[in-house]
Amino acid sequence: MSRRGIFTRCPACGYGCDSVSGLTSSDRPADGDVSVCLNCGAVSVFAAAAAGGLVPPAPADLAEILADEQVRHAVGHIRARGTFR
């Protein structure tokens, strides 16, 4: 289920989005939750106080995030498709 009215901007490519869809939950994302950019596949972390609402993960956290098969699948699919903007 997607939630509209949550505005984010990818720190890697600048793509802006006005909704989110959870892989495992339809709850509103909280700080520290993982985001995958629909445009470029970059992995980010929700941070409400940051400009754009997302920040890149700490390098030490990225390996742990990419250990999740669903995240790897989403990133791989988006990167194989290529950016749409």
Ligand SMILES: [Zn+2]
């Ligand atoms: Zn992006």
